[in-house]
Amino acid sequence: MADSPDDTLIRLATASHEVELASWQEALKEGGIRFQVQREYTYSRFVPRRQPEICVLQRDIGAAKAILTKLLPRGKTADLYFGW
Numbered sequence: 001m002a003d004s005p006d007d008t009l010i011r012l013a014t015a016s017h018e019v020e021l022a023s024w025q026e027a028l029k030e031g032g033i034r035f036q037v038q039r040e041y042t043y044s045r046f047v048p049r050r051q052p053e054i055c056v057l058q059r060d061i062g063a064a065k066a067i068l069t070k071l072l073p074r075g076k077t078a079d080l081y082f083g084w
Contacts, residue, residue: 006059009036013068014053021052024068031067033060 012035015021021037028035036055056064 006057008058009055010058010061011038012054012056012061012064014051018052021054023071024054027067027071028054028056028064031063033064033067035060035064 013024015024025035025037033056038053038055039050054064054068
């Protein structure tokens with residue numbers, strides 16, 4: 001259980017693939033953002049697919065959004081949850 005609301009982990013984004021995930025991890029580290037990677041399995045046509053998600057602390061959500069938004073190709077926002 002989190003000590004305060006700012007210590008709550010918030011799902012920030014789901015990476016399309018491991019290369020994208022690695023890029024996001026590096027950028028967040030450079031920005032001083034603490035994060036956790038969670039891997040969830042989904043199924044597409046009965047084939048398991050790993051969906052890596054990045055979660056950050058509530059207090060870091062604004063800075064993390066700004067960092068990841070800079071890395072996204074123009075017009076791509078669908079995989080970012082931004083704390084919802």
